[in-house]
Amino acid sequence: MSAEKRVDHLRLVPRSNATPDLPPSADEPADVEPQQEGEDMGSDLEPMVYEGEIISEAPEPSNRLLPSVVVDRVTVLRPDARKQVARVVARNSVTVAQGWHSWLVRAWDALTGGVYRRQIRAAEAAGDREALDHWLVRRREAARDRRERLMELPKLGLQVAIFAAGGCLALVVLMVIVSTLVLVTGAGEFTDVFVWVGDVLRWVFTAVAFLWVPFLVVLPFLVVIAAWREGRRKGETPKWLVADSGFDTGGSRDLIPDEGAILNALRNLEISPLNRAFKAGWRPRFVLPTERDGNGYHTQLEMPPAVPVSMVVEKKKTLAHNLVRFPIEVWPTEPRGMPGVLDLWVADQGALSGPVDDWPLLHEGAADYFKSVPVAVDIRRRNVNGRLFEANYAIAGMMGSGKSTLIITLLLGALLDPLVEADVFCMADNADYDPMKPRLRTLRTGTSEDVAEHCLATMSDIYNELSIRGKALQEHGVRAANRKIAEKDERLRPRIIVVDECQALFMHETLGRKALETAVKTENAARKYGVTIIYATPEPSSDSLPRRLISITSNRACFAIGDQTSNDAVLGTGSYKAGISAVGLEPKTDESLGDVGTFMGRGFTPKPSLLRGYFVSQSQAVPVVQRALQIREKAGYGSAGPATMQHRDLIDDLDEVLGQDRIRLADVPGRLRKLAPHWLPYQSLTGTQLRDILTREHGVKVPNSGNVLYLDPPEVRRVRALREAGE
Template sequence: MTRPFRLIPGGEERPKVELLPEEDDDELTEEEAQRLPVRRPEDAPPLPVPDDERDEVEQYVYEGEVVDEPNTPPVRMLPAPIRGKVIAVRPSPGTVKAARVTAHVAVTAGQGWHSWQVRAWDGLTLGVYRRAIRQAEAIGDREALAEWVDRMEKAKHQRHDRLMELPILAMNIAKVLGISIIGALMLLLALSTAVWATGVGDFPTVWHIAGNVIKALLTLVKWLWPVLPVALVVSAFREGKRRGTPVGWLIADKDEVKDRDLIPDEGAILNALRELGISKLDRAFKEGWRPRFVLPTERDGKGYHTQLELPPAVTVEMINDKKKLLAHNLVRFPVEVWATEPRDLPGVLDLWVADQGSLSGPVEPWPLLNDGTADYFKGVPVAVDIRGRRVNGRLFEANYVIAGMMGSGKSSLIITLLLGAMLDPLVDIDVFVMADNADYDPMRPRLRTLMTGAGDDVAEACLNNLRDLYADLTVRGKALKEHGARAVTRELAEKDARLRPRIAVIDECQALFLHETLRKEAIETCVKLENAARKYAITLVYATPEPSSDSLPRRLIAVTSNRACFAIGDQLSNDAVLGTGSYKAGISAVGLEPKTDEGPGDVGTFMARGFTPKPGLLRGHFVSQAQAGPVVERAMRIREKAGIGPSGRPAPTPGRDLLDDLDEVLGADRVRVADIPPRLRELAPSWRPYESLRGTDLRDILTREYGVRVTNKANILWLDPAEVRSVKASREAGE
C-alpha cells in the first residue's frame, strides 16, 4: 500500500512529513475535515542551517510516497540441495471409485449389447449347434457329433417351416387387428346411439370420452418415452452382468491384486482357470477366448454356484484332473470345490465352491433325537447337503452300499438310518456284523436279530437270513395278490403282518462276499433279492472298509440304489462304490480325510449317489451311544403301543399252543425249518402270529422260549419232530 506525502522544511529542526490524500479518494466530509490538524508554515520549527548559508536557503516543498513493508515472507536459503526425492500425487479415493463405477457400468452394458448381438447372430446362423458340433469333433465324441448334427438339421427344418408360415401369420394378425378396430367402432357407435336415445347425453359424448382416453394414453407414452433409453441401459447392464466377463482393472485396485479373492466370482474363477496349466485351455485364453456364463456367480446355500461354457477341446474331466490346483487357486480345500457337467448342458462347467470352513464343525442335531416318529415308506433324515438342506434316506424301494476307511463315519450313517427305521413300529431289523463290534449294542432291545463276530457262524446265520428273506418274497407276493395290489403300502402293512417292512444290515460284508464256501450263494441271493424285492418292502444295507470289485461285486453295485462313500484311499476304491467313471466325472471321495489322533478330519462327510437327484457331498448326522439309548426306549414304547412284540411278532394272545400245532403238522421225518410256517398257516389260517412267521422266527422261538434244538447242516436249518415231542412231553410231565 502507498500514500503520497510531502516534506515541509522546518529551519534548524527536522523536516516534517505530511500525508496527502490519494488522487482517486473521494472528497472528505465536513466532519472529517474538522478532525484533521491544521498546519501553518509559521508553526514549523526552523531547519538546522549553517549560519553562513542561512540567508541563501529557500524553502522547498518535496513530494514523494510512503511505501509500506511488503507481506511476502523472507527468502530462506536451504543449507543443502535435495537430491533423489520423488513426490507422487495420489488421486482422491472417492473420485477413483466414482470413475471405476462409471466405467464398470459402461463396460458391462457394452458387454450386454454384445451378448444380444451374439445371441441374435447365433439365432440366425444356428451358432449354438455349430459350436457344439465343433466341440464334439475336437474331443472325438462321435455319438455327440451325430446327435448335434441331427439336432441342427431338425432346427433348420423347423425354422424353414416357421418362415413359410410368416405370411399367413401376418395376414391373421392383420385380420385380427381389422376386426378389433371395426368391433371397437361399432361398439362406440352403439353406445353413442344408446346415450342419445335415452337422453343421457348427446350423440358425440361417447366419442369425446374415447378421444380423451386415447389422448391420455398418448400423453402417458410421451412422458414415458424418455424412460426407454434408461430401461435399455439397465437391461443391457443386467445382460452383461449375466453373460459378460468382468474386467480385472474394474474389479480390484492394483494394491489388492496381490490378495486372492475369497469370493469366487467370475473374475476369480477365470484367474483360477488360467493357472491350471491345461495346454488347450491356455491356448484358448491366448486366442482371446471369452467364456459365456450360463449362470453368473450367485449365492447358493453355504457357498457359490457358477456355470460357464468351456472352450472347444476342453472338457470338465480335464478340469477335475486339476481339482487340487483349482481349489488352491480359489483359496479352498479340494473337498470344498465341486466341478461337474450338467446332463442337459454339455460342455458347461458347473462349479460349486463352498464357504471356507463350511464343511467342518458339527452338523446340526438329528431331527428325531428327542421326539417324533418315522415312516418307512417316506424315509428318515440322515444328513444335510453342502448347501445346508436336509436329506432323507429312502427305505422303501431302496438298498444301500456304504464304504469308507476306519474312522470315516460309515457306522454312524447306518445307526442313524436304523434309529429312524425303529421309530416306525412296523419295521423288523436284522443286523449281522462279521467282526467284534459294539456299535449296535444300544439298539439290541429293538432289533429282531443282532449277531457279531468274525466266526463262520455269523456268516452262516447271515446267509440263512438272506435265504429266509428270499423265501419270504413268495409269501409277500401271495399276500399282495390277495389284496389286489402291485406293491406294499403302509395301509397294507398295518393290515397284514406278512407285509411288514424288513431291513437287513450286513456290516463288514467283505467277510461274506469273500468267504470260500458261502461267497457264490451269498452274491446270487443278494442280487436276486435286490432285483425282486423292490416292491415288497425289503431293504438291504451293506457296509465295508475295503471296497473293491471282489468285496462289492459289480453285479450287486449295479442294482443298488443308494451308495455312500466316505474317506477312501484311491480312485479304484472310489469307483467300486460310486460306479465306474465317477472319479473322472468329479464324483469323488478321495479328497476326504478320516478321523485321526491329530483331528476329526472329514468324519461323517461322504460322497453320495442316489440320495439326491444329482450325486453330491453330504454330511451325516451323528448320534452317540448315550443318545441312542433314549431313542431305542422311545421306539420300544411306540412298538408296544402298536401291539407288536419286541421281536417283530404280534404280542402273544391266548388261543393256540405252538408245540401242539407242531406236533400236529409234523410227521416222523426231519424237516426243513423254512417249510414249517406254511404248514402252520394251513392249519390255522386266521391265527395272526402264523401269518408273518418265517423260518428264522420259528428257530428263534423254539430255541429261546422252548429249548428245542434246531440243527444247521450245509447252511440249512433242520428240525427233528422227536425234539419237539420230547420237549412237549417234558412240559406236560411238569419237568
C-alpha cells in the same frame, strides 16, 4: 531452430485447450523450470498429451511439475507403451503366420489324406486292430473317390463348355426374337436391342477394368485378414506375447469367488480350448450371477464352444487351488436341462470342517419306511434323505471314518416306523448297536463262527420268504409293497438286515460262496418286497464287496479311503477318474477329527456328490429307541399291544398247519402267520429261529438234507403226544 540452440523454457498447454495463437494469460498453465540433467520428470505419473511452444524469453519460474509432453505436436511415448505396441504387432504377426500354417496343413492333408494317416497311426499305437482296419478301408475308399472325381473332370469341363455354348446360342436367339418384336411393333429399329446389350457389356467390362487395379491392391490385405482370422481360430498365441486383458493373472487371489475371481481361476486351468477362447476375447454370459447360497457362493455361466463342462470338472483340484479352496469345498457340475452351463458352488473356507446340525429326528417325530429318512447334508448344508424301500446299501471306509454313524442313522430312522423289523449282524466285537437292542429283532456281534452262520441263515430265510411276499402281492393285486397293504398284511412288513464287517462273511472259507449267491439273489428279487440290506466293510475289494453285489446295489457310500482301487470297488469302476472320489478324505486320528462323517455318496442324490452324515451318539440314541418302542406299542405291535392279549401254543399250531408230508422248514413260518396273523412272535419268525425253538425248547428233531432244513409232521405229533401223556 538449429539442433545446437538451447531450449531454455517450454510453455505447456493441454492439447484439448491449446490456443497457440494467443499470448500467455493468467488462466493458462504455469511455465516450468528447465529439466535438469539426470532428472526423471513425471516418471510416476500417468501419460498426458500436451502441446509445446518454444519461447525466447524465460517467464517467471514455477514449482509445478508435469508429465511426459508433446513438443511441437510430436508425442513422446513411454518405454512401456512402446513395448505394448511391439507386443501387439508381434502377436498379430504370429496369428497371421499361424493362419498360413493352418491353410498349408489343411491343403497338405487334403492332398495326402492326412486325416486318415493320423487315425491309422493312432490305431497302430493303441494296438486297436479293429480301428486300424476301419481307417485303412476309409483311406482306400477316399483314394478311390478322389480318383473317380479326377476321371470325371474332363467330362465336367466338356459339359460346362456345352452349357456355356448353349447359353450363348440361346441368348442370341432370344435377342433375335426380341429385336423382331421391337421392329414389328414399331417400338424401334431391329438393331436397337443389340446396341443396348452391347452398351451393357461395355459398361461391365469398363467397371471390371476400373476395379481390377484396386482389387489387386486390396487383395493382399484381404489375404492377410483371412489368415489372421484363421490363426485366431486354429492357433494359440505364445503367452509372452499376450497383452494384459484386464484380469489379474497373477499375484493375489480373491477369497470371494465373484465373477472376476472365477474368470481368473478359469484362465489358469491350462485348458487349451478355453485359453484360445479367452485370447479371442470371449467373455461368458452369467446365467446366474454370483450370489450367496448357504455357507458358500453359487454361480452359473455359459462355457465357450469346444469347452464342455466336463473339461472343467476334470480340473477340479486346480480350480479349487485357483479359488483358494480345498477340492472338497468346490463343486463344478452341469445342471440338468442346461447343457453347456457350468454350475459352480464354492464353500466358504473351512465351512465343511465344522459339525453338522442335529439329526432332524433326534428329539421328535416318526418315520415312514416307504418314504425315506434323513441321513446327511450336502455341501450346501441341505438335508439329504436316504431311501429304505427299494434300496440297498454298500458302505466302506477306513476305521474311524464314520461308517457306523451312517448305518446307525439309517437304522434309527427305520426303527421309528412301527412296521419295520431289523436284524443286525456285526462280525466284530462292537457296542455301536447296543442302544438299539430293545427295538431290534436280532443283534449278534463278535468274531465267532456262529455269528456268520446265523447271518447266513437269516439271509437264506429272507430269500425263501420272498416267495411268500410275492404271493401276497398277487393276492392284493399290486406290483410292489406299500404302507397301506403292509399295515394289513404281516407278510409284507418291511425287513432290514445290517451286515457290518461283511468281509468276514464274504471271505469266509466255507460260507463265503453261498453268502454271495444268497446276497445277490436276494437283492435282485427283493426290491418290490420291502426288504433292505446294508453291507459295511473297512476294506473294500472285489472279495469283501464282490462286484456282482456292488453292481446291483442302489446306494453306495465311500468314506475316507486309501487308494483308487478301493474307491472304485465301492463307487464303481472308473469313478476315481470321473472325479467321484473319497481318496482325498482323511480319517479320524488322535490329533484331528479329519473328515470323519464325510463321504462320497452315489444314489443319495441325482448325481454322485460329497455328503456329511448326521451324528447320533450312543447316549442320544437311547431316547430315540425309547420313542421308537412307544410308537410301536401305540400302533399295536409292541408288548402292550393287542397282539399279546392272546396265548398260543407253537406245537398245537404246527399240528394244525402241517399235513402228512415232509415240508421245508422255511415255508412253515408263513403258514403260522396265516393261521395267527396278529400273534407277534409269528410276525417275524424265520426258519432258523423256528429250528432253534423246536430243538432247544421242545426236543423236535429237524433233519438237514443238502443244506436244506425240513420238518416231519410225524415228529411234531410225536412230541405233542408225549407232552399230553405227561412224559
